[in-house]
Amino acid sequence: MGRKKVRHEFIINDSIRRTTFKKRKASLLKKDVWPSLPEAHRVIEMFKSLPTMKRSKNLMDQEGFLKKTISKSKETLKKQKKKNQELEIKLLMSECLKITDMNNLEHLKELSCLLDEKNKQITKMIELKKSSISAQVVDGNKNEGTP
Template sequence: MGRTKTKYELITNEIARKATLKKRKAGLLKKLSELTTLCAVPACAIIFSSYDAQPDVWPSRTEACQVLEKLESLLEKQRGKNMMDQTILLKRNILQLNDRLEKQQKKNLDLEKELALVESMAGASNCDWNNLEQLNELSCRLQENIEFVSNMIEFKSG
């Protein structure tokens, strides 16, 4: 059985909210402990709550201060590699989407050329025969197809 999807909204019952915070905090700290043990990475957690006067600090205040000092002592360039804000994330996503768009546009152009080739071979072409560029592209596509078929014939016979 799969888990049901959790609705993420404010828990209106104060007692239930406090109990959920306590359970989730314990789970988070357990996962953080596992991460530091299994992967041998320094980590800390500081959890602020409206129920407690002091924030919860894991593993201890001194160890958390050491981790934060180590983070601050990294060079700006190294810190930039490990940290990301909303603008950096959006820029990276835009670059990835632009790359995907360029690849899709190239694929569409190749499909249009293939369609023009098929239509011209069938005799019902929408191709402008006076356009030298289209004719050159059609010629290149035909040459590629001829080479492909020739290679397939050689492979099958050899």
């Protein structure tokens, strides 16, 4: 069963107004959410007892925060531009394969650059794999030689 409708108007009778305020005061005031004083002191002392490196690890001023945010945004923009360019060239490549007319020199140059870049990436990956395998073999031989 619901309450009766509340009228929002000034209560003229002073004693009724005070009584109503006393009844409603607890629900009108916000609850206290701050930690107790000893708990706050304990947290501050715990922070002060940390080594300087750990204390300053996550501290950042507004300038540092903005620089970090800008650098992240620039990096994502750079990645997105590269991704868009690759997608455009892939579309161009697929169109070139569909169409036998390859007279546009600029498109052919872009296609050639893409293929060269992909070739370099593959060569780098092969070299990295070879170097990591050779490093593992050398480390494995060192471990086998010691008793």
